[in-house]
Amino acid sequence: MSTTQPAPARRKDPARRERIARAAITVVAERGVEKLTHRAVAAAAGVPLGSTTYYFATLDDLLASALRQAAEDDVEHLRQWAGLLERGGDLAVALTDLVLHYLGPARAQTAVEHELYIASLHKPALRGVSQEWDTALAELFASYTDPSTGRALSVLFCGLLLQGIVRESVPSRDEIETIFRRVLGPGAKT
Numbered sequence: 001m002s003t004t005q006p007a008p009a010r011r012k013d014p015a016r017r018e019r020i021a022r023a024a025i026t027v028v029a030e031r032g033v034e035k036l037t038h039r040a041v042a043a044a045a046g047v048p049l050g051s052t053t054y055y056f057a058t059l060d061d062l063l064a065s066a067l068r069q070a071a072e073d074d075v076e077h078l079r080q081w082a083g084l085l086e087r088g089g090d091l092a093v094a095l096t097d098l099v100l101h102y103l104g105p106a107r108a109q110t111a112v113e114h115e116l117y118i119a120s121l122h123k124p125a126l127r128g129v130s131q132e133w134d135t136a137l138a139e140l141f142a143s144y145t146d147p148s149t150g151r152a153l154s155v156l157f158c159g160l161l162l163q164g165i166v167r168e169s170v171p172s173r174d175e176i177e178t179i180f181r182r183v184l185g186p187g188a189k190t
Contacts, residue, residue: 017055017065020045024066029112033119036063060125067116067126071133074113078140091144092180099157099176103164111165134158145184152183 023045027036036059038052045052056062078098085094102110117133120126134154141157142150156179164170 016045016047016051018069020047020052020055020062021065021069024062025070025112025116028063028066028115029108033063033115038062058125060123063116063119063123064125064129067119067129067133070113070116071129071136074133075136075140078137082140082143085144092177092184095153095157095180096173096177099160099164100170100173102161103170107165110161114162114165149184153180156180156183 020041024036024041026044027040031040038056038059039049041062042049042052052062056065081094081098085091116126117130120130137157138147138151138154140150141153144150145153160171160176160179
């Protein structure tokens, strides 16, 4: 009879992959895309280094997962915003409030999301995720307008955010709302 105890069963950690992706977002926010490493992400996620390479063989895989997580979080936030808008309200005002939120209280999150998105310029593995994010945003805005206007609003929205995070000052509420009203036109649904 053996007195040796069997090795304890490994605990399952179903959230580990997502935790690692979120940690990658944190590392990008702190250090930038160029300084992302498996080691830094493992430390930020509180997991062994082998976990990051188990789930994400390459840094591009890790970046793609971080971008996908950021996109999913953003789209979920936008769906919540849309739920509030559906209770009634002016679309131009609601879009203006959304831009000011992303450039105000959520500025740091907006900056890292754009850094991940822009990384797709040099990392083809990220392009599909970036395009999916663009499509989701355009479709959401189109649900309040039409497909062409939804696409125009998504481009305008992203452009305002990108300009807003690189400039020292944020455009005024009136300036942003005027731009949205111009794109929406006089017959826009509110």
